[in-house]
Amino acid sequence: MTEFLKVKTAPEVLSILDEIPPLPAETVLLEQAGGRALASDITAPESVPHFARATMDGFAVRARDTFGASESLPALLEIAGEVTMGVAAGGALESGRAFAIPTGGMLPGGADAVVMVEYTQVLDGKMIEVTRPVAPGENVLDIGDDIREGETIFEKGWRLRPQDVGVLAALGITGVSVFRRPRVAVISTGDEIVPVDTGTVPPGKVRDINTFALAAQIESAGAVAGLREKVPDTLEDLVATSLRALAGHDMVVLSGGSSVGARDYTVRVLERLPQSRLLVHGVAIRPGKPIILGLSGEKLFWGLPGQPASALITCRAFVVPSLERLQGRRAEWSRQSAFRAVLNRRMPSVHGRTDFIPVAIDRNVPGLPEALPIFGKSGAISLLARAEGYVIVPEHVEGYDRGTEVNVHLF
Amino acid sequence: MTEFLKVKTAPEVLSILDEIPPLPAETVLLEQAGGRALASDITAPESVPHFARATMDGFAVRARDTFGASESLPALLEIAGEVTMGVAAGGALESGRAFAIPTGGMLPGGADAVVMVEYTQVLDGKMIEVTRPVAPGENVLDIGDDIREGETIFEKGWRLRPQDVGVLAALGITGVSVFRRPRVAVISTGDEIVPVDTGTVPPGKVRDINTFALAAQIESAGAVAGLREKVPDTLEDLVATSLRALAGHDMVVLSGGSSVGARDYTVRVLERLPQSRLLVHGVAIRPGKPIILGLSGEKLFWGLPGQPASALITCRAFVVPSLERLQGRRAEWSRQSAFRAVLNRRMPSVHGRTDFIPVAIDRNVPGLPEALPIFGKSGAISLLARAEGYVIVPEHVEGYDRGTEVNVHLF
Numbered sequence: 176m177t178e179f180l181k182v183k184t185a186p187e188v189l190s191i192l193d194e195i196p197p198l199p200a201e202t203v204l205l206e207q208a209g210g211r212a213l214a215s216d217i218t219a220p221e222s223v224p225h226f227a228r229a230t231m232d233g234f235a236v237r238a239r240d241t242f243g244a245s246e247s248l249p250a251l252l253e254i255a256g257e258v259t260m261g262v263a264a265g266g267a268l269e270s271g272r273a274f275a276i277p278t279g280g281m282l283p284g285g286a287d288a289v290v291m292v293e294y295t296q297v298l299d300g301k302m303i304e305v306t307r308p309v310a311p312g313e314n315v316l317d318i319g320d321d322i323r324e325g326e327t328i329f330e331k332g333w334r335l336r337p338q339d340v341g342v343l344a345a346l347g348i349t350g351v352s353v354f355r356r357p358r359v360a361v362i363s364t365g366d367e368i369v370p371v372d373t374g375t376v377p378p379g380k381v382r383d384i385n386t387f388a389l390a391a392q393i394e395s396a397g398a399v400a401g402l403r404e405k406v407p408d409t410l411e412d413l414v415a416t417s418l419r420a421l422a423g424h425d426m427v428v429l430s431g432g433s434s435v436g437a438r439d440y441t442v443r444v445l446e447r448l449p450q451s452r453l454l455v456h457g458v459a460i461r462p463g464k465p466i467i468l469g470l471s472g473e474k475l476f477w478g479l480p481g482q483p484a485s486a487l488i489t490c491r492a493f494v495v496p497s498l499e500r501l502q503g504r505r506a507e508w509s510r511q512s513a514f515r516a517v518l519n520r521r522m523p524s525v526h527g528r529t530d531f532i533p534v535a536i537d538r539n540v541p542g543l544p545e546a547l548p549i550f551g552k553s554g555a556i557s558l559l560a561r562a563e564g565y566v567i568v569p570e571h572v573e574g575y576d577r578g579t580e581v582n583v584h585l586f
Numbered sequence: 587m588t589e590f591l592k593v594k595t596a597p598e599v600l601s602i603l604d605e606i607p608p609l610p611a612e613t614v615l616l617e618q619a620g621g622r623a624l625a626s627d628i629t630a631p632e633s634v635p636h637f638a639r640a641t642m643d644g645f646a647v648r649a650r651d652t653f654g655a656s657e658s659l660p661a662l663l664e665i666a667g668e669v670t671m672g673v674a675a676g677g678a679l680e681s682g683r684a685f686a687i688p689t690g691g692m693l694p695g696g697a698d699a700v701v702m703v704e705y706t707q708v709l710d711g712k713m714i715e716v717t718r719p720v721a722p723g724e725n726v727l728d729i730g731d732d733i734r735e736g737e738t739i740f741e742k743g744w745r746l747r748p749q750d751v752g753v754l755a756a757l758g759i760t761g762v763s764v765f766r767r768p769r770v771a772v773i774s775t776g777d778e779i780v781p782v783d784t785g786t787v788p789p790g791k792v793r794d795i796n797t798f799a800l801a802a803q804i805e806s807a808g809a810v811a812g813l814r815e816k817v818p819d820t821l822e823d824l825v826a827t828s829l830r831a832l833a834g835h836d837m838v839v840l841s842g843g844s845s846v847g848a849r850d851y852t853v854r855v856l857e858r859l860p861q862s863r864l865l866v867h868g869v870a871i872r873p874g875k876p877i878i879l880g881l882s883g884e885k886l887f888w889g890l891p892g893q894p895a896s897a898l899i900t901c902r903a904f905v906v907p908s909l910e911r912l913q914g915r916r917a918e919w920s921r922q923s924a925f926r927a928v929l930n931r932r933m934p935s936v937h938g939r940t941d942f943i944p945v946a947i948d949r950n951v952p953g954l955p956e957a958l959p960i961f962g963k964s965g966a967i968s969l970l971a972r973a974e975g976y977v978i979v980p981e982h983v984e985g986y987d988r989g990t991e992v993n994v995h996l997f
Binding site for chain 1: 616617619620621634635636637639641642670671672673674675689690691692726727731732733739740746747748749750751752753754755756757758760776777778779782783784785787788789790791792793794795796798799800801802803805806814892893894895898921922923924925926949954963964965966967968969970971973974996997
């Protein structure tokens with residue numbers, strides 16, 4: 176048996192990942208930028224809006240002309256014109272006058288507020304009564320009120336959501352510098368693995384789950400799963416396929432070669448790759464202890480356990496953060512998609528080890544949703560399919576009692 | 587002004603959407619099935635595993651041969667052979683004997699449990715001492731323990747996650763029947779809208795935000811945004827583009843033509859489309875009241891407000907659920923991505939109206955995260971960019987007090 180030189184804690188692995196440089200940037204069209212991570216800060220090249228706009232339908236006025244106006248003593252203003260949508264207001268507004276204006280219309284010079292149409296009454300088409308005063312700036316989006324020129328809008332590494340794409344459109348930014356999407360080769364191996372389309376699987380064999388499930392997880396993390404291959408469990412085959420994979424990908428994820436069993440090929444494969452360096456050999460995590468991380472030049476080489484549930488969870492625990500890192504983000508277990516729930520059962524763990532425990536969620540309870548730990552026989556893939564998320568028990572915690580509030584990460 | 591015939595509540599609109607039939611099914615390869623929604627239930631065509639497997643490295647035994655074994659009085663068993671990974675075990679296990687077996691190895695006939703290697707000691711290579719008893723079935727994944735043949739694994743409409751793809755791979759399902767991805771045409775209009783790449787935007791005009799932001803949101807909901815076009819604000823142009831869009835898409839989303847202002851083109855455009863039917867004309871929601879939903883044949887025609895923040899929120903509130911529905915799912919505001927937070931400020935609302943209120947989230951507090959409502963001047967797109975999610979205030983609630991626990995939906 177290969178001895179683990181120095182098993183690392185899960186947070187130590189994340190720290191190592193944070194030292195890895197991101198991939199180069201590329202420029203994409205704004206219509207393709209959704210979901211991509213920015214390769215540089217974005218500062219506003221102009222102000223939005225670049226003219227004072229009405230935020231309500233009504234009348235553009237000088238606010239002071241309405242001071243003291245009320246139902247019983249309305250202010251009387253002369254209609255001086257009408258603002259047309261999308262057109263610069265014609266002429267300036269003089270005191271005692273008002274311009275009809277639609278939502279989004281440009282305030283005429285001299286106007287500093289908009290009276291909502293609800294608080295006006297048109298008399299004979301020429302005059303209006305204003306029954307409520309407005310303050311300067313009321314119902315007006317002034318120049319730069321939305322975005323100020325020169326303001327930093329988004330920081331490097333930020334992943335663009337639909338509304339962020341909208342902000343870039345508002346600023347006229349049509350090309351966006353983003354980190355290149357990582358290209359990942361997914362390789363699985365193991366004497367017991369047969370192709371997924373095998374008609375009748377012989378006794379002792381199982382179908383190749385990992386190339387499919389890992390590729391799906393890698394793609395859902397915003398990367399591209401390129402090569403996907405089941406490789407015979409021989410050192411020569413694994414080295415040859417890994418070399419081929421390195422040529423066209425930024426990362427190789429090999430599952431099934433790193434068991435502590437009779438053969439521990441993954442490290443030996445890594446040693447045969449150009450400019451190789453072993454960074455991690457074993458992690459104090461359950462499931463999935465025998466995890467290997469190496470570099471070949473600047474390319475990442477992961478060895479994951481072959482058992483599918485362990486492979487998927489360690490992929491989520493480490494490979495996904497490494498993909499985030501390659502896109503200029505922190506390697507972390509995202510807190511954003513996590514939510515609070517109450518454990519409805521004790522969740523045992525062991526000091527010094529990080530546990531990823533699948534849970535089902537019951538929302539039909541008063542208060543916080545309940546998290547039901549799914550314990551099952553090791554090796555069952557259906558266990559993950561029954562889970563809605565997982566709870567991370569950190570290495571310094573010896574389990575959680577029933578009733579503890581925990582963070583659930585969605586699967 | 588067009589009068590709203592009958593403004594509907596937001597839940598009424600969702601009920602209407604639930605009556606719309608899903609798109610036809612198509613069969614995709616398993617490697618493309620991640621994220622897609624199943625067009626039919628999936629039942630297991632075989633059992634997983636289809637042979638009894640060891641879940642630990644150790645020795646396959648007859649459990650009863652270990653009964654009473656302890657450190658001080660170990661059971662003594664003869665090593666009858668070794669199970670090779672991926673190969674049917676050779677010969678049956680007789681009483682008093684054990685087979686060495688790796689994790690995932692096939693149990694030999696006659697064996698019903700596995701003793702972990704940690705609780706054994708090999709003597710002279712021929713015998714082992716077992717220092718702990720095992721129960722029948724211990725450390726064994728029996729036939730069908732993971733998935734039973736004939737069991738319903740996933741229901742129609744279920745969206746496949748990476749682990750679900752793994753389950754299908756385990757079952758040898760290489761082609762998956764899923765609902766076709768909706769193809770959506772995104773059209774924006776408005777006199778004030780200029781193309782996003784306009785160098786210097788004239789006073790009174792603004793760049794086209796909606797085609798970009800709405801398309802990004804539609805794509806992040808698993809649909810395909812095909813045609814994306816800014817159309818001049820004339821009835822003829824809008825009808826011509828909508829007719830063209832209907833030819834190649836399942837849905838048209840038109841923003842900016844449905845204001846209550848001087849022109850209300852969206853309904854008039856709908857009337858000019860073949861086999862058209864108006865389903866919704868106005869929704870009691872803020873932001874975004876002037877929402878229109880119609881059908882042209884079986885194709886959906888949405889009219890959204892032109893103001894970008896309103897367009898994005900109403901798209902999230904209604905268009906995204908309609909895309910879910912077209913993929914065989916319920917039209918609802920997903921609770922799965924929602925999490926609990928505590929309001930750190932009062933959130934006023936009005937009885938009879940559903941409010942979607944953007945919030946920032948502060949997680950650096952003890953207990954539940956805090957939700958900070960982002961109120962800002964209407965029409966600011968940056969308001970949504972500063973939000974991490976939104977809180978839905980239902981129509982029967984007159985706002986929430988500070989300190990109320992609310993559900994936050996991620997944006």
